[in-house]
Amino acid sequence: MISFLLLGFFIGMSHALEADHLAAVGALATSGKTTPKRLAFLGMSWGAGHTTTLLLLCSIVMVFGYVLSERVEAGMEFIVGIMLILLGIHVLWKMYKGRIHFHVHEHDGNQHLHAHSHAGDK
Template identity: 40%
Template sequence: MGAIDTWLEGLMQGGAGLGLILLVSLLLGLRHASDPDHLAAVTTLVAADRGTVKTAASLGLTWGLGHGTTLLVVGLPFVLLGRYLPEAAVQAAEVAVGVLIVFLAARLLLRWRRGMFHAHVHRHPDGEPHRHLHGHASGPEHQQHSHVTPFRTPFSAYAVGLLHGVGGSAGLTLLLVSTIRGPVVATGALLIFALGTALSMALLSTFFGVALARGPIARHFDRAVPVFGVLAACFGIWYGLGALEVVAYPM
């Protein structure tokens, strides 16, 4: 991924025209959505909700819009003033992203521990067997099941995107300030980048939604949840420690 970023950033240097700058900004936004920290956060969001594919796409899009909002609010003043974010602020933002990923993973594991992803096969009057996720109530009535699944609103996904965007604003601001001459063009590139990130994350979340709703993962979703949670938590810890320079990033 680093080589792709370097190549795209190189296209913006050397007096690139407005059209090329905006195109590269869109491509960078589409590529930015595939960063591992973004995928870890959105995967836990989609897994925790596990609604329809449409719901997964909605969560990804609203996460991307929240991420883009932070990019604009934080990045735009620095782009217009030709300044950079302080190194301490960049480090704190990256650590916060790691903490956020661990929080989402822990919340997913807690819901799994409470039985919110337990599944049963049902046969309805039409004779077609199919699986439902159930939440198990605690207490003597635990054998009664409801068809209510965990639900995360687009607003909460937007809020997570807002927090996550803080970590991405530093690198983007540095890129725009160092390679684009003129605040108007830089502002346009910032808007295109944010839009590309939101659209790309919607597509990636749709893919995750399809994977979670169909195929082998869907049939064993209650067993897959702790794997998602543990992997995301480990990644979040590693990401935060990397920001503190306790461990090394591989790229």
């Protein structure tokens, strides 16, 4: 039993590091204050939402013997894609509204990039 739990944990961890999750969490994490408390709450909320959804779907499958059709799976993937596009638009809008822009400059021979916000400038 422990080996199944560990397998599930490690598969879940690798799934959490996939590009769609990183993009979504990154967009959400930068949409407000970035205090450790807020980021921890965001991470726990994200995890609780995923866990609740999985428990609900898996319970339906196990109790009723329901199998998700390819059409339902494709629909769910489509919804995820739309959500990622909307999150990307949200980030771009926040950058535009906050007048965020990037500067490349050099210190001591090392060239690097900085993001700057002039949200308070009038």
